[in-house]
Amino acid sequence: MKLLKYILISTAVLFISNTSSFAQQVNTLYFMNSVPQAIQYNPAKKSEYKWSVSFPVTNISANVYNQFNLDDVTYQENNKTYLDIDGFLNKLDKTNEQYSSVSSELFGIYFQKDRFGVNLTANVSSYEHLTYSKDLFKTVLKGPAQEGTLGNTQDFNSIANIYAFYDISLGGNYKVNDKFVIGARMKLMFGTYNIKAKINGSLLQGDGANMPIDISGNVDIEANGLGDIVDADGQIDIDDEEPLNSLSEFSNVGFAVDLGAVYQYDEKLTFEASVRNLGAIFWQDDRKYNYNASLADLSYSGMNPTDILNGETDDSFPTFSDSLVFKPTDGTDSKNTTLPTTVNLAATYEVWQHSTAGALFSQTFYEGEYYPSLTLSIDKQFGKFFGLGLSYTMDKASYANVGALVSFGFPGFQMYVVSDNLITAGLQWDKAKTANLRFGVNLPFGKVENKDAIDRKLEKRLN
Numbered sequence: 001m002k003l004l005k006y007i008l009i010s011t012a013v014l015f016i017s018n019t020s021s022f023a024q025q026v027n028t029l030y031f032m033n034s035v036p037q038a039i040q041y042n043p044a045k046k047s048e049y050k051w052s053v054s055f056p057v058t059n060i061s062a063n064v065y066n067q068f069n070l071d072d073v074t075y076q077e078n079n080k081t082y083l084d085i086d087g088f089l090n091k092l093d094k095t096n097e098q099y100s101s102v103s104s105e106l107f108g109i110y111f112q113k114d115r116f117g118v119n120l121t122a123n124v125s126s127y128e129h130l131t132y133s134k135d136l137f138k139t140v141l142k143g144p145a146q147e148g149t150l151g152n153t154q155d156f157n158s159i160a161n162i163y164a165f166y167d168i169s170l171g172g173n174y175k176v177n178d179k180f181v182i183g184a185r186m187k188l189m190f191g192t193y194n195i196k197a198k199i200n201g202s203l204l205q206g207d208g209a210n211m212p213i214d215i216s217g218n219v220d221i222e223a224n225g226l227g228d229i230v231d232a233d234g235q236i237d238i239d240d241e242e243p244l245n246s247l248s249e250f251s252n253v254g255f256a257v258d259l260g261a262v263y264q265y266d267e268k269l270t271f272e273a274s275v276r277n278l279g280a281i282f283w284q285d286d287r288k289y290n291y292n293a294s295l296a297d298l299s300y301s302g303m304n305p306t307d308i309l310n311g312e313t314d315d316s317f318p319t320f321s322d323s324l325v326f327k328p329t330d331g332t333d334s335k336n337t338t339l340p341t342t343v344n345l346a347a348t349y350e351v352w353q354h355s356t357a358g359a360l361f362s363q364t365f366y367e368g369e370y371y372p373s374l375t376l377s378i379d380k381q382f383g384k385f386f387g388l389g390l391s392y393t394m395d396k397a398s399y400a401n402v403g404a405l406v407s408f409g410f411p412g413f414q415m416y417v418v419s420d421n422l423i424t425a426g427l428q429w430d431k432a433k434t435a436n437l438r439f440g441v442n443l444p445f446g447k448v449e450n451k452d453a454i455d456r457k458l459e460k461r462l463n
Contacts, residue, residue, distance in 0.1 A: 026063070027362055027403075031356065031358040031389065032387065032405055034381060036442060037105065040258075041274060041276070042258075042273075042274035043173060043260040044261050051446045052442050053110075060102070060439060061101075061102070062103075062438075065433075072084075088137070096133070099366075104125075106122045106123060107121065117173045121168075124166050126163070132157070132158040135154055156199070163191065163337055165252075182260070191252030192252075194225060195221065195226070219292070221292075224283045224287055224288040227239055230327075234293075235326070252281055256279025260273065269349050270347065278341060342365075345362075360374070371395070375391055375392070398433050401420050402421065404419065412443055414444050418439070
């Protein structure tokens with residue numbers, strides 16, 4: 001059945017897109033004070049280096065959140081792996097969701113003094129959010145004539161939203177007094193593309209002798225920043241150069257702000273708070289296209305039993321059309337894209353010299369959904385160029401995420417790798433529902449000198 005094939009393929013592509021706990025951040029990085037990118041999670045944080053330059057395009061972050069893992073949907077038999085259809089369907093709610101993101105810091109420069117710090121970065125990010133009904137996969141995997149549904153209408157729906165943007169961010173922190181630091185980052189964003197695809201339909205497998213299949217509903221697509229994505233035959237055809245044209249015209253502008261604060265209670269205990277991505281992208285109507293395809297065109301009137309009995313089988317099993325045919329529609333005005341907003345509440349405690357324990361409660365709000373997570377971390381700095389740490393994270397999908405952080409290098413060079421579930425996913429990858437990873441290369445220069453009157457807590461870490 002062509003319709004079901006399109007749904008299955010489209011959904012599978014969305015699951016693996018971007019190669020990336022829903023979160024737009026890797027929580028464990030929050031505690032890596034030796035890595036300047038931690039400032040992106042709280043602009044009031046102070047870098048341990050006077051100057052740091054991120055090596056172009058090497059700082060990459062990827063995240064994915066799902067409601068099930070591979071072990072939930074497969075089983076082993078005779079050394080072969082099979083899809084566990086019933087197990088998979090039992091894991092699904094009536095309405096389900098999946099999220100992934102990938103981002104890269106194209107360039108960044110960070111400067112820190114005792115009293116203040118400034119940073120300038122250029123970044124590119126893409127987000128994908130998918131919601132789908134249980135009936136969608138139930139129809140795909142078990143067929144329209146499954147027990148209990150033959151002769152009954154089966155509704156299915158799915159909404160996919162994918163967008164990408166570049167941003168130029170200017171941030172800074174200011175030491176109000178010996179205990180209190182505040183910070184902010186202003187972001188100027190340029191949207192490259194935004195696609196929203198919606199499937200809303202129903203399917204009825206008739207119980208007559210000819211087994212007709214009636215399909216109704218529509219597939220609606222809204223696309224911005226990609227030009228006209230449908231060719232003369234009504235088929236999807238995307239020009240790879242269109243996102244670059246959209247960017248060069250600066251036609252989809254957005255603004256956002258990050259705010260943060262750090263309060264040093266005493267020499268060992270610190271309280272921190274931040275809110276990220278308060279803002280939106282404003283898409284322009286002159287670059288928006290709307291399309292609609294009717295699912296009714298895929299309905300199947302059924303076979304002719306008489307022809308089969310007479311040996312006439314050539315036309316007894318008519319096939320569905322090869323593809324949906326999309327037609328332009330007027331659609332609605334462009335809507336703003338509100339960014340996923342994250343609120344961080346954290347505390348750190350210096351357990352012993354060069355070693356810090358931390359707790360982070362992170363909350364992300366996106367399209368009416370709430371994604372909380374709690375991360376506990378312990379890290380130790382071995383000298384000036386090597387740091388190691390472990391973390392434990394509980395999130396909406398799993399209570400068993402063990403992560404790690406590693407930073408190493410030599411004068412003028414730093415490399416870091418951090419993940420909230422690097423160990424868990426590495427040892428039991430088939431049981432992981434979430435995955436995230438961030439890595440990068442920085443070029444730190446200049447030791448913070450005593451004449452800068454640095455915080456005692458920071459001085460102890462550096463000496």
